[in-house]
Structures are given as structure tokens and as C-alpha cells.
Amino acid sequence: MASSTTSTLSLAFQSLLFLIFFFPVDSVSQLSENNVEFIYNGFNETENNSTKLTLEGASIFKPYGALRLTNRSNGVIGHAFYPHKIQMFDKKNNSKNASSFSTHFVFAIHTPSPGQGGFGLAFTIAPSTKFPGAASEHYMGIFNSSNDGQSSNHVFAVEFDTVNGFNEKADTQGNHVGININSMNSIDLEPAAYYKGDGTGKDEMQLEGHGNPVQAWIDYDGANKVVNVTISPFNIEKPSTPLLSTHSVDLSIVFVESMYVGFSASTGGKASSHYILGWSFSMNGSAPPLNLSKLPIPEFESTRSSSLKPHIKILIAVLSALTIVLLGVLICFKMYRRFTQFEILEDWELDCPHRFRYRDLYRATKGFKESEVIGVGGFGAVYKGVLPTSGIEVAVKKVYRNSIQGMREFAAEIESLGRLRHKHLINLQGWCKRKNDLLLVYDYIPNGSLDSLLFDNMQTRQQGSILSWEERFNIIKGIASGLLYLHEEWEQVVIHRDIKSSNVLIDNDMNARLGDFGLARLFDHGKISHTTDVMGTIGYIAPELARTGKASACTDVFAYGILLLEIATGRRPLDTDNFILVDWVLEFEQLGQIIDVVDPKLGSSYVVEETELVLKLGLICSHRRPEARPTMRQVLTYLNEDDLLPAIDNRSSVDYSQRPDTNSRFLEIMSADSIRHLSFSIGGFSSSSLESGR
Ligand SMILES: *[C@@H]1O[C@H](CO)[C@@H](O)[C@H](O)[C@H]1NC(C)=O
Ligand SMILES: *[C@@H]1O[C@H](CO)[C@@H](O)[C@H](O)[C@H]1NC(C)=O
Ligand SMILES: *[C@@H]1O[C@H](CO)[C@@H](O)[C@H](O)[C@H]1NC(C)=O
Numbered sequence: 001m002a003s004s005t006t007s008t009l010s011l012a013f014q015s016l017l018f019l020i021f022f023f024p025v026d027s028v029s030q031l032s033e034n035n036v037e038f039i040y041n042g043f044n045e046t047e048n049n050s051t052k053l054t055l056e057g058a059s060i061f062k063p064y065g066a067l068r069l070t071n072r073s074n075g076v077i078g079h080a081f082y083p084h085k086i087q088m089f090d091k092k093n094n095s096k097n098a099s100s101f102s103t104h105f106v107f108a109i110h111t112p113s114p115g116q117g118g119f120g121l122a123f124t125i126a127p128s129t130k131f132p133g134a135a136s137e138h139y140m141g142i143f144n145s146s147n148d149g150q151s152s153n154h155v156f157a158v159e160f161d162t163v164n165g166f167n168e169k170a171d172t173q174g175n176h177v178g179i180n181i182n183s184m185n186s187i188d189l190e191p192a193a194y195y196k197g198d199g200t201g202k203d204e205m206q207l208e209g210h211g212n213p214v215q216a217w218i219d220y221d222g223a224n225k226v227v228n229v230t231i232s233p234f235n236i237e238k239p240s241t242p243l244l245s246t247h248s249v250d251l252s253i254v255f256v257e258s259m260y261v262g263f264s265a266s267t268g269g270k271a272s273s274h275y276i277l278g279w280s281f282s283m284n285g286s287a288p289p290l291n292l293s294k295l296p297i298p299e300f301e302s303t304r305s306s307s308l309k310p311h312i313k314i315l316i317a318v319l320s321a322l323t324i325v326l327l328g329v330l331i332c333f334k335m336y337r338r339f340t341q342f343e344i345l346e347d348w349e350l351d352c353p354h355r356f357r358y359r360d361l362y363r364a365t366k367g368f369k370e371s372e373v374i375g376v377g378g379f380g381a382v383y384k385g386v387l388p389t390s391g392i393e394v395a396v397k398k399v400y401r402n403s404i405q406g407m408r409e410f411a412a413e414i415e416s417l418g419r420l421r422h423k424h425l426i427n428l429q430g431w432c433k434r435k436n437d438l439l440l441v442y443d444y445i446p447n448g449s450l451d452s453l454l455f456d457n458m459q460t461r462q463q464g465s466i467l468s469w470e471e472r473f474n475i476i477k478g479i480a481s482g483l484l485y486l487h488e489e490w491e492q493v494v495i496h497r498d499i500k501s502s503n504v505l506i507d508n509d510m511n512a513r514l515g516d517f518g519l520a521r522l523f524d525h526g527k528i529s530h531t532t533d534v535m536g537t538i539g540y541i542a543p544e545l546a547r548t549g550k551a552s553a554c555t556d557v558f559a560y561g562i563l564l565l566e567i568a569t570g571r572r573p574l575d576t577d578n579f580i581l582v583d584w585v586l587e588f589e590q591l592g593q594i595i596d597v598v599d600p601k602l603g604s605s606y607v608v609e610e611t612e613l614v615l616k617l618g619l620i621c622s623h624r625r626p627e628a629r630p631t632m633r634q635v636l637t638y639l640n641e642d643d644l645l646p647a648i649d650n651r652s653s654v655d656y657s658q659r660p661d662t663n664s665r666f667l668e669i670m671s672a673d674s675i676r677h678l679s680f681s682i683g684g685f686s687s688s689s690l691e692s693g694r
């Protein structure tokens with residue numbers, strides 16, 4: 001029974017031993033009271049909480065499994081220690097001999113750029129996990145200037161330093177490995193390097209870098225008091241020859257009974273991120289080798305793009321550059337489109353010297369600003385503008401294109417009209433089309449229209465601004481001269497089609513300037529007026545024009561005649577209660593009292609002969625029969641008194657009012673309530689909008 005019990009106990013004991021010895025990796029084995037062995041193939045915090053290291057300062061576990069001792073802030077300290085105290089002495093012999101120990105770990109020091117990192121990390125065996133008052137920089141969070149070198153520290157450390165400068169005598173290498181006891185003054189040190197397996201010497205290596213982990217081994221032979229320190233690049237097996245093999249290191253006089261093992265790191269003016277990727281340790285034995293394939297792959301802080309692989313960096317740079325360029329192009333294109341939309345020229349447009357760039361007109365009118373509007377009509381608005389290149393003042397008329405038939409014909413017409421130059425014409429400087437808008441550029445005439453000067457409310461005008469007879473006579477002659485140029489003196493006959501007081505603008509020298517010549521026929525009247533076949537403005541329309549819709553030089557002369565009567569009498573061609581100016585004047589003429597119709601605003605300050613001439617000429621020009629009307633050349637000879645005015649055909653008046661068949665349309669229009677506004681333009685292209693342009 002006893003033997004059976006013993007064997008059962010023995011079996012149970014063996015099973016327990018088996019369990020302990022064949023414990024899976026990533027575990028901690030308390031082999032005996034003072035023999036500790038553990039291995040961290042990475043620091044996955046979810047895997048085993050009980051072996052979680054004690055962290056202090058800046059140290060953290062990264063989610064991907066690395067232990068980061070410091071970040072790249074300046075002057076930070078980080079500690080990470082195995083949480084349990086370890087017996088450091090071999091007690092079996094009741095001696096105070098320090099036990100052998102062995103450790104293997106993989107670290108990575110990440111710097112923003114080579115030579116800029118600091119300061120380093122150290123494998124540390126210390127009596128406590130706390131280092132109150134410890135300094136950063138060269139002290140690596142272990143010592144400070146007051147306790148450095150004191151035996152009461154009981155600290156053994158192997159430093160992996162990347163910065164030189166501490167105590168020049170002993171520590172001249174920036175990139176070095178040193179063995180330290182109670183002090184940052186190393187008892188032995190070497191520039192970081194590893195011995196090659198084939199015995200051909202050693203290769204230097206950089207401790208800091210961009211994602212190149214370093215393997216390190218520290219082996220202490222307690223019996224022979226030898227410390228070996230070995231390093232190698234991550235992908236190279238442990239070199240057989242250690243970098244440092246320091247004899248006579250008696251840790252028995254350094255250590256206390258039980259101590260903590262771990263790491264310390266610090267940054268200073270220079271800063272690196274210090275990582276531990278895996279760690280194994282064994283008291284009185286060789287550290288179990290790390291399974292390198294299980295270690296976390298360092299993922300350095302992406303706050304700096306340098307943590308990325310070079311080809312990814314290049315890719316990102318190229319993509320960013322491309323994006324920026326594309327954005328730039330897009331913005332430029334948008335800006336360009338904004339100004340040049342619909343300025344994409346058709347072939348025929350390239351030959352148009354009078355074409356303006358939309359961009360220039362846009363700038364001239366300050367972006368078609370409300371404050372620049374000098375007149376508004378049914379077609380759109382008129383803006384005052386200053387051409388950016390020449391500084392010339394212009395009036396820009398914005399017309400909706402849908403009221404124009406055939407853009408190409410229109411442009412051809414304007415190109416032709418743009419070449420007309422006369423001092424009594426408002427020169428058409430050019431044009432521009434954009435989307436549905438047509439922009440016409442004219443001379444800017446400051447004083448406004450004849451219409452406004454004749455009829456505007458007296459209160460709104462300054463004293464003495466009534467047109468004197470002299471001015472009126474000058475205007476009459478000016479209009480005649482401009483019209484003659486259009487009818488006879490230019491290479492083509494140009495019919496004005498819309499002569500009326502609001503189409504006569506008055507310049508600074510009180511000279512008449514005739515505007516909007518030749519354009520009326522280009523507009524689609526049907527869309528604007530109920531009178532689809534009539535061009536011109538009610539009150540100025542010759543009877544045959546109302547009947548046939550055919551404009552001619554004679555219909556222009558008719559309208560000019562009405563305009564003469566208007567200027568002399570100061571009354572509109574048509575007025576309320578079926579007032580017809582031409583009939584009214586004719587009545588007085590037949591009574592021999594024509595002078596009585598003269599504008600009362602003139603008082604007695606007019607020249608009787610001239611007024612009589614103007615009134616009679618007005619009647620002759622507005623004769624019912626086109627063939628009875630003079631030409632503009634003849635009109636000028638009468639006005640210049642080079643020729644005598646013919647006798648007035650008395651029948652013209654009778655015909656007017658008593659031949660409804662020929663004037664039916666005219667009369668119909670006149671009686672309609674809707675056309676009481678006398679400046680209403682059938683052509684839809686009236687200069688009435690320029691009335692306020694002064
Ligand atoms: C964690 O470690 C403890 C002892 O150190 C061990 O008993 C436990 O089984 C481990 N757990 C895992 C999941 O490895
Ligand atoms: C470790 O601790 C965390 C909480 O601190 C817990 O959520 C997790 O389940 C623990 N992991 C293990 C393996 O016990
Ligand atoms: C670095 O760590 C220190 C201490 O934990 C912290 O105060 C600091 O904000 C961290 N710096 C960065 C850039 O994360």
C-alpha cells in the first residue's frame with residue numbers, strides 16, 4: 001500500500017513537473033524558488049494579463065503587440081519591468097554568489113531622421129521599478145546627477161545608446177553598447193557591431209533606424225563573473241562571438257537579494273521612439289530563444305510619413321502631387337470657364353474685329369454690378385463701364401439673345417455697322433455674346449437722351465436746363481447729318497428704322513448722336529409686340545410701313561419729320577384724347593398760325609424763321625405719301641437755307657384722317673389703351689434705356 005501510495009504520489013508529482021516544464025511558450029515558468037524563466041513573443045495585452053509588465057512613465061503597449069518605452073516627445077522617460085521580484089543569489093550553498101542569468105530581446109529605435117534620435121534604452125536590473133528623481137537624456141531614466149556612481153543604487157544596466165557626449169572620457173561613441181554598474185559611466189563599451197559567423201571580422205550596425213529591429217543577448221556567468229553582450233541585426237542569428245565579453249564583473253557585490261528586471265529608456269533634446277518587440281529571460285540558464293516569426297512587426301507612428309516604406313511614400317507623394325495639380329487645373333478651368341464660357345469661338349467669329357472679350361466687359365462693368373446700371377429696358381439693362389485696357393468709357397447694353405434671330409447674321413450685321421463712323425452717330429464699338437446674352441458696346445454719351453431733355457419733369461432738372469432754340473436747331477441739323485450719312489454717304493444704305501427722341505442722345509457739346517441704327521430689323525418683333533409686322537415706334541411709323549411692314553429711307557424721313565415737330569412744339573407725337581401731333585400742327589399751318597404751336601417753354605426766345613422752317617419741314621417729311629417726302633440730302637439743304645422749302649401739300653392732312661384704309665392699322669394702334677406710353681418700342685431695341693445715362 002505504502003509503495004503504491006508512494007508511486008501514485010510520484011506519478012502525480014511527475015505529471016505536475018511535466019505540466020510545468022512543457023508549458024506552452026509565451027508563459028512564465030517558476031522553475032523553482034529562485035529560477036525564473038519567461039518569454040514574451042510580443043506583448044499582446046489580451047493574451048495573458050497576469051504576466052503583464054509593470055509600466056511607468058511614457059511606456060505603453062501598442063495594440064499590435066509592441067512595447068513602446070518612449071514616444072518622440074522630448075525629455076520623456078519610460079520604464080517596463082517584469083512585475084515580480086527575482087531572487088538574484090544562488091542560495092543553495094548558503095552563499096552570496098550572484099546567479100547566472102541570460103536574456104534575449106529584440107528592440108527597435110525609431111528616429112525621425114538618422115542622427116536626430118536620442119537617447120537610448122537600457123536593460124536594467126534594479127531593486128525597485130520606481131526611479132524617483134531620475135533624469136532623462138544620458139541618465140536614461142535610471143540615475144541622476146546626484147546619485148550617479150553611488151553603490152547604493154544597486155543597479156546593473158546594459159545601455160544601448162545612440163547619442164554621445166556624456167562624460168567624454170569614457171563614452172565617446174554615439175552609437176554604442178555599454179555595461180554600467182551603478183553609474184552611466186560604462187565599465188566597458190563598444191561601438192555597436194556584430195561578429196560575422198565566418199570569422200571575417202565584425203560589421204558595424206546602427207542601433208537606431210527606420211524599422212530595423214536589433215536582437216540583443218546578455219549572458220552573465222555568475223561563477224566566472226563574465227558578462228557577454230551580443231547584438232545582431234534582426235535577420236541574423238546570434239553571433240558566436242559576443243560584442244562585449246567583460247570579465248571580473250562581480251554582481252554579487254552589486255545586487256540585493258531580490259530585484260526587478262526590465263527596461264528603461266529616455267529621450268532628451270533629441271528623441272526617438274524606443275520599442276521592445278520580444279523578450280525572454282532565464283535565471284541560471286540560457287534564455288529561451290524568441291520565435292522571431294511571432295514578434296510584432298513594428299508599426300511606427302504614422303504622425304510622420306517616414307514610418308512608411310519608401311515606395312509607399314513615393315506613391316503617396318506622387319498621388320498627392322497629382323491631386324494638387326488636378327485640383328489646380330480644375331480651379332483654373334473653372335475660373336477660365338467663368339470668364340470664357342460661351343467665348344469658345346466659332347470659326348466665323350475669329351474674323352470679327354469688333355468682338356469684345358466677355359472678360360473685359362465683365363471687368364469694365366465691375367461684374368455687371370447693379371450700381372453700374374444706367375438704364376433698364378424690356379430687353380435687359382444698360383451698364384456704364386470703363387474698358388480695362390484703354391480706360392475708355394462705354395455703355396454696355398445687355399440683350400437677351402433669344403430675341404435675336406440668327407446669331408451669325410447678327411454678328412455679320414454688327415461687324416458691318418461697327419465700321420460706321422460719324423460724329424452724329426453713337427458709334428457701335430463692338431459686341432460680345434455669352435450664353436443667352438448679347439452684349440453691345442457703345443460710346444458712352446453723358447447727357448442722356450433728347451426725349452428726357454424735352455419732356456422730363458421740370459422739378460427734377462436744374463434751372464436753365466431747358467433746351468434753347470439754338471440747341472434744338474443744332475440738334476435737328478445734327479440728326480439730319482447723321483441720317484444722311486446712313487442713307488447716302490456710307491458704302492451701303494443703312495435704314496435706321498427706329499428714329500425717335502429717345503434714340504437721340506446728347507453729348508457734352510449738346511450735339512445730337514443718333515443711336516441704335518440699323519438694328520431693329522435683327523430682332524424678332526413677334527416676341528415683344530402685338531404688332532408682328534411693324535417696326536419702329538408708335539407715333540413715328542409711316543403709313544406705308546404700318547401697311548406693308550417694309551422699311552425704307554422714306555420711312556426714316558417720316559419719323560424724322562415727326563421728330564422735328566416734337567422738338568419744335570415740345571409735345572409728344574401722340575398724346576391722350578387721340579391727340580395726333582402732326583394733325584394738330586397741320587391745322588395751325590392751314591390757319592396760317594403755325595408759329596402758335598412752338599414749345600411754350602421757349603417763351604419768346606426763338607428764331608421765328610427757323611421755327612417756321614422746322615415745323616413746315618416736319619410736315620413735309622411726315623407726308624402721307626412717301627414720294628412727297630424729301631430725301632435727307634434735300635432736308636439738309638432746306639435746313640441750311642440753301643434751298644427754299646416747297647409749298648405744303650394741303651391734302652396731306654385730309655388724307656391722314658380721312659383715309660382709314662391706308663392708316664387703319666396705325667389708327668388701330670393709336671387708339672389702343674395699351675400703347676399710351678409713347679416711348680414704347682415695337683422694335684424692342686430702344687435707346688430709351690439710355691435716358692438716364694448722363
Ligand atoms: C498566463 O500566465 C500564467 C502564469 O504566469 C499561467 O498560469 C497562465 O496559464 C497563462 N495564461 C495563458 C493564456 O497563457
Ligand atoms: C485582461 O484584462 C482585461 C481587462 O483589464 C480583460 O478584458 C481581458 O479579458 C483579460 N485577458 C485575459 C486573457 O484574462
Ligand atoms: C509622449 O508621452 C508623454 C508621457 O506619456 C505624453 O505627455 C506626451 O503627450 C506624448 N507625446 C506624444 C506626441 O504622444
Ligand SMILES: *[C@@H]1O[C@H](CO)[C@@H](O)[C@H](O)[C@H]1NC(C)=O
Binds near residue numbers: 044045065
Ligand atoms: C492578440 O491576441 C488576440 C487574442 O489572442 C488575437 O486575436 C490578436 O490577433 C492578437 N494580436 C496580435 C497583434 O497578435
Ligand SMILES: *[C@@H]1O[C@H](CO)[C@@H](O)[C@H](O)[C@H]1NC(C)=O
Binds near residue numbers: 034035090091
Ligand atoms: C543552476 O543550473 C545548474 C545546472 O544547470 C544546476 O546545477 C544548479 O543547481 C542551478 N542553480 C540554481 C540556483 O538553480
Ligand SMILES: *[C@@H]1O[C@H](CO)[C@@H](O)[C@H](O)[C@H]1NC(C)=O
Binds near residue numbers: 093095
Ligand atoms: C558550496 O560552498 C562551499 C564553500 O562555501 C564550496 O566548497 C562548495 O563546493 C559549494 N557547493 C556547491 C555545490 O557549489
Ligand SMILES: *[C@@H]1O[C@H](CO)[C@@H](O)[C@H](O)[C@H]1NC(C)=O
Binds near residue numbers: 095097222
Ligand atoms: C562564488 O562561487 C565561486 C565559484 O563558483 C566560489 O569560488 C566562491 O567562493 C563563491 N563565493 C561565495 C561568497 O560563496
Ligand SMILES: *[C@@H]1O[C@H](CO)[C@@H](O)[C@H](O)[C@H]1NC(C)=O
Binds near residue numbers: 131134143
Ligand atoms: C536623484 O535620485 C535620487 C533617488 O532616485 C533622489 O532621491 C534625488 O532626489 C534625485 N536628485 C535629483 C537632483 O533629482
Ligand SMILES: *[C@@H]1O[C@H](CO)[C@@H](O)[C@H](O)[C@H]1NC(C)=O
Binds near residue numbers: 219220226228240242
Ligand atoms: C562569453 O563569451 C565567451 C567568449 O566568446 C565564451 O567563451 C563564454 O562561454 C561566454 N559565456 C556565456 C555565459 O555565454
Ligand SMILES: *[C@@H]1O[C@H](CO)[C@@H](O)[C@H](O)[C@H]1NC(C)=O
Binds near residue numbers: 291292293294
Ligand atoms: C514560431 O511561430 C510560428 C507561428 O506561430 C510557428 O509556426 C513555428 O513553429 C514557431 N517556431 C518555433 C521554433 O517555435
